[in-house]
Amino acid sequence: MPKPLDSKCQLCAKLPAAKAKVLHGPEGDGCWNPKVCHNRRSFYRNKSKDDSAQIDAIAVEAPATYFAVLYLYKEPGDKPLHAMSAELWLGQKPVCRLEPIHCFGLTAGKIRAYTDQVLQAFAKQYGVSLYQYKDMFEITLTYCPVRPCPLHPES
Template sequence: MPRRLNRKCVACAELSVEDAIALHGDEGDGCWEPSKCHRRRSHYRHRDDNNRRRRRQGLAVKDGLLPSPTAYGAVLLLVRDGADQPIHAIGVEIWQGNQKIEAIAAQHTIGMRSRDIQTYLQELLGKLTESYGIAKFDPPPKEIPISQCPIPACPHTHE
């Protein structure tokens, strides 16, 4: 919980430095401390502006007005009918913040064994690391049903 405002300091902050020292210094009530009072007076003088600025920054964060991240991310696209089914095709989307930068077209995995698929994925990651500095795919992969395979010459969808 924040501290309460010191009404005496708020009133003092509205005075000039000379008047404040005369009123609260050695010849006044004696509460003037140069090491603390200059900063405290500045705080009280600019308090409303600082709070307003802080609230505006908070609203900017909530409204999504922050700058987009500069780092890249890769989403793995798996075309299959379920997690327990074999992979039909593999593709990749490269994103930077909320913007899709590039898409690597999906490739069929027909005739590939699981080790061939792993080798293919490692090669893809190698290319992504060279081009964008991406070391791994962002989990979880995006799964697409075989009936919506994006490859135009797919024997399962375009008969």
């Protein structure tokens, strides 16, 4: 039986090579292997072209439900949280965004209380029930969007 396709590699194959190296290289999640990734990316790009030519596609509108996602800017592993932000989505579109903040000096308890307040604010603003974040995304701290930032000193 053939090995199943890797969804991470399928998504990576759609990116330009330079961006893929940044996201998956030493500064990203570390999975980039120059010995195999170029060929694998080509395979996945061509595989999806072959499959799409053979399969009919339909569009069915996804159910529109509210959910919140949390973005954590930090180094991989058990490292301190650098910054965070959140978004409220309705179906396939973001409808509200918490501006990112730095987390310097905040304890784990204060961060937890803050994220709970964000959920409550989203729920109150849109009249919905939100008990937890649907997903949390860890993003390398080199992409911290907060300015000014110690990682990105003003030139």
